[in-house]
Amino acid sequence: MNGGGARTIVAGVLTLGGTALAAAEEPLRLRYAQPAERWTEALPVGNGRLGAMVFGGVASERLQLNEATLWSGGPKEWNNPGAREVLPEVRAAVFAGDFVKATELARKMQGPYTQSYQPLGDLRLRFSGEAAGPASSYERSLDLDRAIAAVRYQVGGATFTREVFSSYPDQVIVVRLACDRPGLVGVSVSADSPLRYSVQAEGEHTLVVRGRAPSHVDPSYLRSDAPIRYDDGPGAAGMTFDVRVRVLSEGGSVTSGGSSLTVSKADAVTLLISAGTSFDGPFKPPGRDASAQALARLAAAQTVGHADLAVRHVADHQRLFRCVALDLGSAAGAAELATDARLERFAKGEADPGLATLLYQYGRYLLIASSRPGGPPANLQGIWNESMRPPWSSNWTLNINTEMNYWPAEVANLAETHEPLLAFVEALATNGRRTAEINYAARGWVAHHNADLWAQTAPVGNFGGGDPKWANWPMSGAWLSTHLWEHYAFGLDRAFLRERAWPVMRGAAEFGLDWLVEDAKGRLVTAPSTSPELSFHTPDGRVASVSMAATMDMSILWELFSDCLDALRVLGIEKDFAARLESARGRLFPLQVGARGQLQEWSQDFLETEVDHRHPSHLFGVYPGRQITPAAPALFAAARRALEIRGDDGTGWSLGWKINLWARFKDGDHAYVLVRNLLRPVRDDGRTSYGPSGGVYPNLFDAHPPFQIDGNFAFTAGVSEMLVQSRFDVARGGQAVAEIELLPALPSAWPDGSVRGLRSRGGFEVSELSWTGRQLASVTLVSASGGSVRVRYGSRATQLAMQPGERVTLGARLTRLPARAQEEGG
Numbered sequence: 001m002n003g004g005g006a007r008t009i010v011a012g013v014l015t016l017g018g019t020a021l022a023a024a025e026e027p028l029r030l031r032y033a034q035p036a037e038r039w040t041e042a043l044p045v046g047n048g049r050l051g052a053m054v055f056g057g058v059a060s061e062r063l064q065l066n067e068a069t070l071w072s073g074g075p076k077e078w079n080n081p082g083a084r085e086v087l088p089e090v091r092a093a094v095f096a097g098d099f100v101k102a103t104e105l106a107r108k109m110q111g112p113y114t115q116s117y118q119p120l121g122d123l124r125l126r127f128s129g130e131a132a133g134p135a136s137s138y139e140r141s142l143d144l145d146r147a148i149a150a151v152r153y154q155v156g157g158a159t160f161t162r163e164v165f166s167s168y169p170d171q172v173i174v175v176r177l178a179c180d181r182p183g184l185v186g187v188s189v190s191a192d193s194p195l196r197y198s199v200q201a202e203g204e205h206t207l208v209v210r211g212r213a214p215s216h217v218d219p220s221y222l223r224s225d226a227p228i229r230y231d232d233g234p235g236a237a238g239m240t241f242d243v244r245v246r247v248l249s250e251g252g253s254v255t256s257g258g259s260s261l262t263v264s265k266a267d268a269v270t271l272l273i274s275a276g277t278s279f280d281g282p283f284k285p286p287g288r289d290a291s292a293q294a295l296a297r298l299a300a301a302q303t304v305g306h307a308d309l310a311v312r313h314v315a316d317h318q319r320l321f322r323c324v325a326l327d328l329g330s331a332a333g334a335a336e337l338a339t340d341a342r343l344e345r346f347a348k349g350e351a352d353p354g355l356a357t358l359l360y361q362y363g364r365y366l367l368i369a370s371s372r373p374g375g376p377p378a379n380l381q382g383i384w385n386e387s388m389r390p391p392w393s394s395n396w397t398l399n400i401n402t403e404m405n406y407w408p409a410e411v412a413n414l415a416e417t418h419e420p421l422l423a424f425v426e427a428l429a430t431n432g433r434r435t436a437e438i439n440y441a442a443r444g445w446v447a448h449h450n451a452d453l454w455a456q457t458a459p460v461g462n463f464g465g466g467d468p469k470w471a472n473w474p475m476s477g478a479w480l481s482t483h484l485w486e487h488y489a490f491g492l493d494r495a496f497l498r499e500r501a502w503p504v505m506r507g508a509a510e511f512g513l514d515w516l517v518e519d520a521k522g523r524l525v526t527a528p529s530t531s532p533e534l535s536f537h538t539p540d541g542r543v544a545s546v547s548m549a550a551t552m553d554m555s556i557l558w559e560l561f562s563d564c565l566d567a568l569r570v571l572g573i574e575k576d577f578a579a580r581l582e583s584a585r586g587r588l589f590p591l592q593v594g595a596r597g598q599l600q601e602w603s604q605d606f607l608e609t610e611v612d613h614r615h616p617s618h619l620f621g622v623y624p625g626r627q628i629t630p631a632a633p634a635l636f637a638a639a640r641r642a643l644e645i646r647g648d649d650g651t652g653w654s655l656g657w658k659i660n661l662w663a664r665f666k667d668g669d670h671a672y673v674l675v676r677n678l679l680r681p682v683r684d685d686g687r688t689s690y691g692p693s694g695g696v697y698p699n700l701f702d703a704h705p706p707f708q709i710d711g712n713f714a715f716t717a718g719v720s721e722m723l724v725q726s727r728f729d730v731a732r733g734g735q736a737v738a739e740i741e742l743l744p745a746l747p748s749a750w751p752d753g754s755v756r757g758l759r760s761r762g763g764f765e766v767s768e769l770s771w772t773g774r775q776l777a778s779v780t781l782v783s784a785s786g787g788s789v790r791v792r793y794g795s796r797a798t799q800l801a802m803q804p805g806e807r808v809t810l811g812a813r814l815t816r817l818p819a820r821a822q823e824e825g826g
Helices: 082-095 099-109 290-302 306-321 339-347 353-370 401-405 407-411 415-440 476-491 494-515 551-571 575-587 633-646 652-664 668-678 710-723 819-823
Strands: 007-010 013-016 019-021 029-032 043-046 050-054 060-067 121-127 136-143 148-155 158-167 172-179 185-192 196-202 206-212 240-250 253-256 261-266 268-277 325-327 516-518 524-526 724-730 736-742 753-756 758-760 764-772 775-783 787-793 796-802 807-810
Touching: 029 339, 043 136, 043 148, 043 158, 043 353, 050 158, 050 172, 050 268, 060 172, 060 268, 082 099, 082 415, 121 172, 148 306, 158 306, 172 185, 172 290, 172 306, 185 196, 185 206, 185 240, 185 268, 206 290, 240 253, 240 261, 240 290, 261 268, 268 290, 306 353, 325 353, 339 353, 353 407, 353 710, 401 407, 401 476, 401 652, 401 710, 407 415, 407 476, 407 710, 407 758, 415 476, 415 494, 476 494, 476 551, 494 516, 494 551, 494 575, 524 551, 551 575, 551 724, 633 652, 652 668, 652 710, 668 710, 710 724, 724 758, 724 764, 736 764, 736 775, 775 787, 775 796, 796 807
Parallel strands: 736 787
Antiparallel strands: 007 013, 013 019, 029 136, 043 050, 050 060, 060 121, 121 185, 136 148, 148 158, 158 172, 172 268, 185 261, 196 206, 206 240, 240 268, 253 261, 325 753, 516 524, 724 736, 753 764, 758 764, 764 775, 775 807, 787 796
């Protein structure tokens, strides 16, 4: 996998392609003057597999724990052979204009609901003696640059410190308890879980929690008599788990209490937390030895020592995190405020560009912490969840939210974090071939609205209980496949394209070709078709959601077919298949402009039941797609009008999508309106001072509400899109055409600033970009593989032909600066 260039740590500063990237001048820290009372105030750490929410109490500490592969259930038969029988009836109703009947018939095409992501448990620390307070000079923080959550307070003349991190190199969570005076650290260590579990001390220094996840958990929105079910007896279904906590005391003594361990009069204490589950891949029931995994990881980490564990953790994190540095300016005194106070201040209208920088880098931090190679992709809550029935099962919601999680992966120089999603798409493609054949008698592969750890690919809805407006949506396979092309477009890893991406992309395109049918005018349409989660008023005054050729369907298939054609030109293969794709793309039902001047959401100019609905699905072709651009001014204007009609409010992730859309419309000040809206502080009851709107919680988690992590990632992608946009196409002869646009949507609120390390399509890196007075100052580009790129800034443009590894610096007028000026930074 191409991770975006070589990374090296030199004297504490990371270098990428020869450019030194140090941490931003303003500390990238979340800071609070009190412990967390609620989960949405606690601070997250994670290594892609093991996560913890750190509450930071004085007398007691709670670490709420997660393991990314701990889910309910197991593989099952979710396909519905009856779907292919009812499909002709649904299509007949659609073409007859009876959309209400089509909507009701579509229910017969559904399968079961997905399973649910489960919490691992809680580590409880109860402090004794001076360590229990009362405290003064309290501070709780999360250092994004070091990926360490910390607590610091004083009792009398002693200063107590607590640090927590989740190490990817060593696959453990590390807790360090210390004091600047000897013999004052006293703590009792216990653990529990909301799942079925047992806990006991093994020896004097290890606490072991063993348990089992439910065999089935209903979604949180489904009313049922037995929503959580366990199997009993020999061969019981349900994943097993094992958690081990090793207590390493420096000085003092450690005693066992049966189900707890107590440390007395220590100078310092290190806790190592490891965990394993019986997950053995998505295609077979859980069967691995969870205890063996947890024990092996713990034994390995114990040989390293706390200091080296910390050094290895920080170096690994900074290898990724320091690839991008952002400076949007600062406001006097803002960085010294607690983060919750800073949010309130910003919501009252005070300027604070550094807060946007903090949220931007927090998104990158969260992606590193929740998505690392070898594990599953970030789910609806990343890897952090405390509920057995989390919102929307904390699954992978594939009609926007999962894809949104990975919008910043390539552009924000975290290509390595994209790998879990790409591998998951491959698993979906495997299961999706059976779903395509059984449900629709189609070739290729298909996936729908939701997926879980078992890579479910059938439509959810409990065989008729789901509303087709969200349950019956077969376009996620096509959309997810565009991520494979995006990974290639940024990194130009031809081996990845040939060996991994193309087979999956081809299968998605095969299904798309089979799913399309002709309308009365010979145009290719999808039927049945929905615009995700939104209904419309029919011409006869009723409400329905199923019709044909929803705009999002057409745009996703246009995007997929275009990506496939580009891939085939790069690889120089399958000319016959390319001809089929090109012919089908040319016959797709064309995008339409409605009576309000808006891009229509459906093939007919239906009125939506919610004008300000959270999903701007019909604008896929603007972002993340590349179909609707200023090169097609009528459609571009209609798409902009459609976004105006949707409005500037919405759920947290919806606000994030709108930032990206307004950036593509080159309207930085309007994008900034959404930046402000997304930074509205939300209380735990799900309300802002403006009502039940989206924003962020005190710990900067995105608030739908409730918590969904996709808005955090959309914000990071959106700010990147405001600063740099790029495009990559492949001409018929196989010649790559790359374009980079600088500062396309820079808002008035960020007149001066710089960014280093953003990546662009075509294998280029914007190594450094700076602006003053809202005007470009200079830009330095690095080419990973060599090639030609057109660079645009406003009405100016220049064409560069670059060699592999070459660096070029351009001035404000896009003229190449002399080599000496380049070396001096322009």
